[in-house]
Amino acid sequence: MHELGIANSILDGVAKEIERRPGTRPTKVGVRIGQLAGVDPDALNFAFEALTLETDLQGLKLAIEFRAPQARCRDCANEYEIHNYDLTCPACQSPNGQCIGGDELEFAYLEVEEDEPCAAGRKSSE
Amino acid sequence: MNRVPLEGKVLNENARVAAELRERFRQHRVLVVNLISSPGSGKTTLLEKTLENLPTAERVAVLTGDLQTENDANRLKRYGFPVKQIVTGGTCHLDARMIEKHIADWDFAKLDLLIIENVGNLVCPSSYDLGEAAKIVLLSVTEGEDKPLKYPSIFFKSELMVLTKTDLLPYVPFDIQEAVENARRVHPEIEMLRVSCLTGNGLRDWLNWLERRKRTFLADVAETVA
Numbered sequence: 001m002h003e004l005g006i007a008n009s010i011l012d013g014v015a016k017e018i019e020r021r022p023g024t025r026p027t028k029v030g031v032r033i034g035q036l037a038g039v040d041p042d043a044l045n046f047a048f049e050a051l052t053l054e055t056d057l058q059g060l061k062l063a064i065e066f067r068a069p070q071a072r073c074r075d076c077a078n079e080y081e082i083h084n085y086d087l088t089c090p091a092c093q094s095p096n097g098q099c100i101g102g103d104e105l106e107f108a109y110l111e112v113e114e115d116e117p118c119a120a121g122r123k124s125s126e
Numbered sequence: 127m128n129r130v131p132l133e134g135k136v137l138n139e140n141a142r143v144a145a146e147l148r149e150r151f152r153q154h155r156v157l158v159v160n161l162i163s164s165p166g167s168g169k170t171t172l173l174e175k176t177l178e179n180l181p182t183a184e185r186v187a188v189l190t191g192d193l194q195t196e197n198d199a200n201r202l203k204r205y206g207f208p209v210k211q212i213v214t215g216g217t218c219h220l221d222a223r224m225i226e227k228h229i230a231d232w233d234f235a236k237l238d239l240l241i242i243e244n245v246g247n248l249v250c251p252s253s254y255d256l257g258e259a260a261k262i263v264l265l266s267v268t269e270g271e272d273k274p275l276k277y278p279s280i281f282f283k284s285e286l287m288v289l290t291k292t293d294l295l296p297y298v299p300f301d302i303q304e305a306v307e308n309a310r311r312v313h314p315e316i317e318m319l320r321v322s323c324l325t326g327n328g329l330r331d332w333l334n335w336l337e338r339r340k341r342t343f344l345a346d347v348a349e350t351v352a
Binding site: 029 | 127128129130131132133134135136137138139218219249250252253254275277278279280282283311312313314
Protein backbone atom coordinates (compact mmCIF):
# COMPACT_ATOMS: atom_id res chain seq x y z
CA MET A 1 0.00 0.00 0.00
CA HIS A 2 2.95 2.37 0.39
CA GLU A 3 3.55 2.19 -3.38
CA LEU A 4 1.42 5.31 -3.81
CA GLY A 5 3.83 7.31 -1.66
CA ILE A 6 6.80 5.84 -3.51
CA ALA A 7 5.24 6.72 -6.91
CA ASN A 8 4.73 10.25 -5.62
CA SER A 9 8.39 10.47 -4.56
CA ILE A 10 9.47 9.28 -8.02
CA LEU A 11 7.38 12.06 -9.60
CA ASP A 12 8.94 14.60 -7.21
CA GLY A 13 12.36 13.45 -8.37
CA VAL A 14 11.33 13.82 -12.02
CA ALA A 15 9.92 17.31 -11.40
CA LYS A 16 13.17 18.42 -9.74
CA GLU A 17 15.27 17.16 -12.63
CA ILE A 18 13.02 18.82 -15.22
CA GLU A 19 13.34 22.14 -13.38
CA ARG A 20 17.05 21.91 -14.06
CA ARG A 21 16.42 21.23 -17.76
CA PRO A 22 14.13 23.90 -19.11
CA GLY A 23 12.83 23.26 -22.60
CA THR A 24 12.61 19.51 -22.13
CA ARG A 25 9.85 17.15 -21.16
CA PRO A 26 10.31 13.73 -19.54
CA THR A 27 9.24 10.61 -21.42
CA LYS A 28 10.55 7.81 -19.25
CA VAL A 29 11.95 7.45 -15.75
CA GLY A 30 14.03 4.45 -14.76
CA VAL A 31 14.27 3.13 -11.20
CA ARG A 32 16.14 0.22 -9.65
CA ILE A 33 14.27 -1.80 -7.05
CA GLY A 34 15.73 -4.71 -5.16
CA GLN A 35 13.56 -7.73 -4.45
CA LEU A 36 14.23 -7.17 -0.76
CA ALA A 37 12.99 -3.57 -0.85
CA GLY A 38 9.45 -4.64 -0.05
CA VAL A 39 7.99 -2.87 -3.06
CA ASP A 40 5.54 -4.54 -5.41
CA PRO A 41 6.24 -3.52 -9.05
CA ASP A 42 2.65 -4.04 -10.21
CA ALA A 43 1.25 -1.91 -7.41
CA LEU A 44 3.90 0.73 -8.13
CA ASN A 45 3.04 0.80 -11.85
CA PHE A 46 -0.63 1.12 -11.02
CA ALA A 47 -0.01 3.97 -8.57
CA PHE A 48 2.30 5.74 -11.01
CA GLU A 49 -0.29 5.60 -13.77
CA ALA A 50 -3.04 6.80 -11.46
CA LEU A 51 -0.96 9.77 -10.31
CA THR A 52 0.03 10.89 -13.81
CA LEU A 53 -3.40 10.45 -15.39
CA GLU A 54 -4.77 13.71 -16.79
CA THR A 55 -1.73 15.67 -15.66
CA ASP A 56 1.12 17.22 -17.65
CA LEU A 57 2.98 13.97 -17.06
CA GLN A 58 0.33 11.68 -18.53
CA GLY A 59 2.09 9.12 -20.71
CA LEU A 60 5.36 9.33 -18.77
CA LYS A 61 6.70 5.78 -18.68
CA LEU A 62 8.03 4.08 -15.58
CA ALA A 63 10.76 1.51 -16.21
CA ILE A 64 11.43 -0.71 -13.21
CA GLU A 65 14.60 -2.73 -13.07
CA PHE A 66 13.67 -5.37 -10.50
CA ARG A 67 16.93 -6.79 -9.20
CA ALA A 68 17.75 -10.03 -7.49
CA PRO A 69 19.69 -9.74 -4.22
CA GLN A 70 23.48 -9.68 -4.61
CA ALA A 71 26.01 -11.72 -2.65
CA ARG A 72 29.77 -11.85 -2.21
CA CYS A 73 31.53 -15.10 -1.43
CA ARG A 74 33.52 -14.87 1.81
CA ASP A 75 35.95 -17.48 0.49
CA CYS A 76 36.70 -16.52 -3.12
CA ALA A 77 35.27 -12.94 -3.25
CA ASN A 78 33.14 -13.81 -6.27
CA GLU A 79 30.03 -11.60 -6.58
CA TYR A 80 26.80 -13.12 -7.81
CA GLU A 81 23.02 -12.92 -7.76
CA ILE A 82 21.03 -14.85 -5.19
CA HIS A 83 18.09 -16.85 -6.47
CA ASN A 84 15.58 -18.60 -4.25
CA TYR A 85 17.65 -17.60 -1.18
CA ASP A 86 20.42 -19.98 -2.14
CA LEU A 87 23.64 -18.34 -0.96
CA THR A 88 25.95 -21.03 -2.40
CA CYS A 89 28.73 -19.47 -4.46
CA PRO A 90 28.39 -20.62 -8.06
CA ALA A 91 32.18 -20.33 -8.59
CA CYS A 92 33.60 -22.30 -5.65
CA GLN A 93 30.44 -23.91 -4.20
CA SER A 94 31.20 -22.41 -0.79
CA PRO A 95 28.12 -21.92 1.39
CA ASN A 96 29.68 -18.77 2.90
CA GLY A 97 28.00 -16.18 0.72
CA GLN A 98 27.14 -12.87 2.28
CA CYS A 99 24.23 -10.79 1.08
CA ILE A 100 25.54 -7.37 0.05
CA GLY A 101 22.49 -5.76 -1.51
CA GLY A 102 18.99 -6.23 -2.73
CA ASP A 103 16.97 -3.65 -0.85
CA GLU A 104 17.76 -0.71 -3.10
CA LEU A 105 15.03 1.73 -4.12
CA GLU A 106 16.80 4.30 -6.23
CA PHE A 107 16.67 6.39 -9.37
CA ALA A 108 18.54 5.15 -12.45
CA TYR A 109 17.89 7.53 -15.34
CA LEU A 110 15.48 9.95 -16.96
CA GLU A 111 14.72 10.13 -20.66
CA VAL A 112 13.80 13.58 -21.90
CA GLU A 113 12.80 15.09 -25.22
CA GLU A 114 13.38 18.65 -26.37
CA ASP A 115 10.14 20.59 -26.52
CA GLU A 116 8.96 20.36 -30.13
CA PRO A 117 10.62 23.18 -32.05
CA CYS A 118 8.01 23.12 -34.88
CA ALA A 119 5.23 23.79 -32.37
CA ALA A 120 7.19 26.72 -31.03
CA GLY A 121 7.83 27.90 -34.60
CA ARG A 122 4.14 27.82 -35.45
CA LYS A 123 3.34 29.80 -32.40
CA SER A 124 5.83 32.55 -33.26
CA SER A 125 4.53 32.83 -36.84
CA GLU A 126 0.94 33.35 -35.71
CA MET B 127 15.51 11.40 -27.03
CA ASN B 128 18.17 12.05 -24.49
CA ARG B 129 18.87 9.78 -21.50
CA VAL B 130 20.36 11.41 -18.43
CA PRO B 131 21.52 9.57 -15.33
CA LEU B 132 19.48 10.19 -12.19
CA GLU B 133 21.01 9.57 -8.81
CA GLY B 134 19.77 9.20 -5.31
CA LYS B 135 17.24 7.24 -3.36
CA VAL B 136 13.60 7.45 -4.35
CA LEU B 137 12.60 8.11 -0.75
CA ASN B 138 15.37 10.66 -0.38
CA GLU B 139 13.31 13.07 1.70
CA ASN B 140 12.64 10.31 4.23
CA ALA B 141 16.29 9.24 4.04
CA ARG B 142 17.44 12.81 4.72
CA VAL B 143 15.23 13.22 7.81
CA ALA B 144 16.18 9.73 9.03
CA ALA B 145 19.88 10.55 8.73
CA GLU B 146 19.35 13.72 10.80
CA LEU B 147 17.47 11.74 13.43
CA ARG B 148 20.18 9.06 13.53
CA GLU B 149 22.82 11.71 14.07
CA ARG B 150 20.77 13.27 16.85
CA PHE B 151 20.22 9.91 18.57
CA ARG B 152 23.94 9.19 18.39
CA GLN B 153 24.88 12.59 19.77
CA HIS B 154 22.63 12.00 22.77
CA ARG B 155 23.67 8.36 23.00
CA VAL B 156 20.12 7.06 22.78
CA LEU B 157 19.67 3.56 21.42
CA VAL B 158 16.61 3.51 19.17
CA VAL B 159 14.96 0.26 18.13
CA ASN B 160 12.07 -0.14 15.71
CA LEU B 161 9.66 -3.02 16.45
CA ILE B 162 7.87 -4.38 13.41
CA SER B 163 5.39 -7.25 12.96
CA SER B 164 2.00 -8.22 11.61
CA PRO B 165 -0.99 -6.87 13.54
CA GLY B 166 -1.58 -9.06 16.58
CA SER B 167 1.89 -10.58 16.93
CA GLY B 168 2.29 -9.08 20.37
CA LYS B 169 4.32 -5.89 19.98
CA THR B 170 2.34 -3.95 22.56
CA THR B 171 2.24 -6.87 25.00
CA LEU B 172 6.01 -7.33 24.70
CA LEU B 173 6.39 -3.62 25.39
CA GLU B 174 4.10 -3.82 28.42
CA LYS B 175 6.19 -6.65 29.85
CA THR B 176 9.38 -4.79 29.00
CA LEU B 177 8.32 -1.62 30.80
CA GLU B 178 6.90 -3.63 33.72
CA ASN B 179 10.26 -5.34 34.24
CA LEU B 180 12.60 -2.41 33.74
CA PRO B 181 13.88 -0.60 36.83
CA THR B 182 11.91 2.63 37.41
CA ALA B 183 15.17 4.55 37.04
CA GLU B 184 15.58 3.26 33.47
CA ARG B 185 15.75 6.14 31.01
CA VAL B 186 13.40 4.73 28.39
CA ALA B 187 10.65 6.22 26.24
CA VAL B 188 8.18 4.71 23.79
CA LEU B 189 6.61 5.92 20.57
CA THR B 190 3.75 3.75 19.40
CA GLY B 191 2.18 3.95 15.96
CA ASP B 192 -1.33 3.00 14.92
CA LEU B 193 -3.76 3.93 12.18
CA GLN B 194 -6.35 4.97 14.74
CA THR B 195 -6.90 5.23 18.53
CA GLU B 196 -4.69 6.09 21.48
CA ASN B 197 -5.32 2.65 23.01
CA ASP B 198 -1.73 1.43 22.90
CA ALA B 199 -0.31 4.57 24.48
CA ASN B 200 -2.92 4.32 27.23
CA ARG B 201 -1.92 0.71 27.87
CA LEU B 202 1.75 1.66 28.03
CA LYS B 203 1.50 4.86 30.08
CA ARG B 204 0.65 2.90 33.25
CA TYR B 205 4.31 2.05 33.79
CA GLY B 206 5.34 5.64 34.38
CA PHE B 207 7.74 6.08 31.45
CA PRO B 208 7.22 8.70 28.73
CA VAL B 209 4.94 7.28 26.02
CA LYS B 210 3.54 9.01 22.98
CA GLN B 211 1.03 7.75 20.44
CA ILE B 212 1.47 8.44 16.74
CA VAL B 213 -1.90 8.21 15.01
CA THR B 214 -1.13 7.90 11.31
CA GLY B 215 -4.76 8.37 10.24
CA GLY B 216 -4.64 5.51 7.77
CA THR B 217 -1.01 5.47 6.68
CA CYS B 218 0.26 1.91 6.92
CA HIS B 219 3.74 2.69 8.29
CA LEU B 220 5.65 5.27 10.31
CA ASP B 221 8.01 7.57 8.45
CA ALA B 222 10.93 9.68 9.66
CA ARG B 223 8.93 12.92 9.63
CA MET B 224 6.34 11.49 12.03
CA ILE B 225 9.13 10.54 14.43
CA GLU B 226 10.73 13.99 14.13
CA LYS B 227 7.42 15.69 14.86
CA HIS B 228 6.53 13.56 17.87
CA ILE B 229 9.87 13.77 19.64
CA ALA B 230 10.21 17.54 19.17
CA ASP B 231 9.52 18.33 22.84
CA TRP B 232 11.41 15.41 24.39
CA ASP B 233 14.70 16.03 26.15
CA PHE B 234 17.03 13.42 24.71
CA ALA B 235 19.69 14.15 27.27
CA LYS B 236 17.40 12.35 29.73
CA LEU B 237 17.06 9.15 27.67
CA ASP B 238 19.15 6.04 27.00
CA LEU B 239 16.61 4.00 25.08
CA LEU B 240 13.75 4.79 22.72
CA ILE B 241 11.52 1.97 21.56
CA ILE B 242 9.39 2.64 18.50
CA GLU B 243 6.43 0.35 17.95
CA ASN B 244 5.63 0.55 14.26
CA VAL B 245 2.18 0.13 12.71
CA GLY B 246 1.22 -3.56 12.52
CA ASN B 247 2.32 -4.45 8.99
CA LEU B 248 5.13 -6.66 7.71
CA VAL B 249 5.56 -4.90 4.38
CA CYS B 250 5.58 -1.11 4.28
CA PRO B 251 7.46 -0.30 7.52
CA SER B 252 10.49 -2.09 6.08
CA SER B 253 10.92 0.62 3.41
CA TYR B 254 11.03 3.57 5.82
CA ASP B 255 14.18 4.29 7.77
CA LEU B 256 13.30 6.00 11.06
CA GLY B 257 16.88 6.69 12.10
CA GLU B 258 16.85 3.63 14.36
CA ALA B 259 19.97 1.66 15.27
CA ALA B 260 18.17 -1.65 14.85
CA LYS B 261 15.00 -3.06 13.41
CA ILE B 262 13.46 -5.94 15.32
CA VAL B 263 10.86 -8.24 13.77
CA LEU B 264 8.34 -10.20 15.83
CA LEU B 265 6.81 -13.43 14.61
CA SER B 266 4.17 -15.14 16.70
CA VAL B 267 3.76 -18.89 16.69
CA THR B 268 0.15 -18.55 15.55
CA GLU B 269 1.44 -17.31 12.19
CA GLY B 270 2.99 -19.38 9.40
CA GLU B 271 6.57 -20.65 9.53
CA ASP B 272 7.00 -19.37 5.97
CA LYS B 273 6.44 -15.69 6.83
CA PRO B 274 10.18 -14.93 6.44
CA LEU B 275 10.00 -16.21 2.85
CA LYS B 276 6.75 -14.39 2.10
CA TYR B 277 7.96 -11.08 3.55
CA PRO B 278 11.73 -11.31 3.05
CA SER B 279 12.38 -7.57 3.16
CA ILE B 280 11.70 -7.10 6.86
CA PHE B 281 13.50 -10.27 7.90
CA PHE B 282 16.48 -9.23 5.78
CA LYS B 283 16.64 -5.80 7.40
CA SER B 284 16.04 -6.87 11.01
CA GLU B 285 18.86 -7.56 13.37
CA LEU B 286 16.76 -9.69 15.68
CA MET B 287 13.72 -11.93 15.29
CA VAL B 288 11.61 -12.47 18.39
CA LEU B 289 9.33 -15.50 18.32
CA THR B 290 6.38 -14.56 20.50
CA LYS B 291 3.49 -16.42 22.18
CA THR B 292 5.69 -19.50 22.63
CA ASP B 293 3.37 -20.67 25.43
CA LEU B 294 0.96 -21.64 22.63
CA LEU B 295 3.42 -24.05 21.00
CA PRO B 296 1.77 -27.19 22.45
CA TYR B 297 -1.54 -26.17 20.87
CA VAL B 298 -0.53 -24.98 17.40
CA PRO B 299 1.16 -26.80 14.52
CA PHE B 300 4.07 -24.34 14.39
CA ASP B 301 7.46 -25.79 13.49
CA ILE B 302 10.05 -23.60 15.21
CA GLN B 303 12.96 -25.20 13.41
CA GLU B 304 11.41 -24.48 10.04
CA ALA B 305 10.67 -20.87 10.98
CA VAL B 306 14.26 -20.39 12.13
CA GLU B 307 15.63 -21.97 8.95
CA ASN B 308 13.41 -19.79 6.78
CA ALA B 309 14.54 -16.64 8.57
CA ARG B 310 18.19 -17.70 8.21
CA ARG B 311 17.74 -18.38 4.49
CA VAL B 312 16.73 -14.74 4.05
CA HIS B 313 19.17 -13.38 6.62
CA PRO B 314 21.86 -15.83 7.80
CA GLU B 315 23.13 -13.50 10.56
CA ILE B 316 19.75 -12.70 12.13
CA GLU B 317 19.63 -13.21 15.91
CA MET B 318 16.75 -15.17 17.47
CA LEU B 319 14.88 -15.04 20.74
CA ARG B 320 11.84 -16.92 22.01
CA VAL B 321 9.49 -15.14 24.37
CA SER B 322 6.22 -15.85 26.09
CA CYS B 323 4.74 -12.75 27.64
CA LEU B 324 2.14 -14.92 29.37
CA THR B 325 4.55 -17.16 31.30
CA GLY B 326 7.52 -14.80 31.23
CA ASN B 327 9.73 -17.42 29.58
CA GLY B 328 12.48 -15.77 27.58
CA LEU B 329 11.63 -12.30 28.82
CA ARG B 330 14.93 -12.05 30.69
CA ASP B 331 16.79 -12.95 27.47
CA TRP B 332 15.01 -10.12 25.68
CA LEU B 333 15.85 -7.59 28.41
CA ASN B 334 19.46 -8.80 28.36
CA TRP B 335 19.53 -8.42 24.59
CA LEU B 336 18.45 -4.78 24.94
CA GLU B 337 21.14 -4.17 27.58
CA ARG B 338 23.78 -5.76 25.41
CA ARG B 339 22.63 -3.82 22.36
CA LYS B 340 22.85 -0.57 24.34
CA ARG B 341 26.46 -1.39 25.15
CA THR B 342 27.42 -2.22 21.55
CA PHE B 343 25.66 0.96 20.41
CA LEU B 344 27.59 3.10 22.90
CA ALA B 345 30.85 1.41 21.94
CA ASP B 346 30.07 2.08 18.29
CA VAL B 347 29.29 5.75 18.99
CA ALA B 348 32.47 6.14 21.06
CA GLU B 349 34.52 4.64 18.26
CA THR B 350 33.15 7.05 15.65
CA VAL B 351 33.70 10.04 17.92
CA ALA B 352 37.28 8.98 18.66
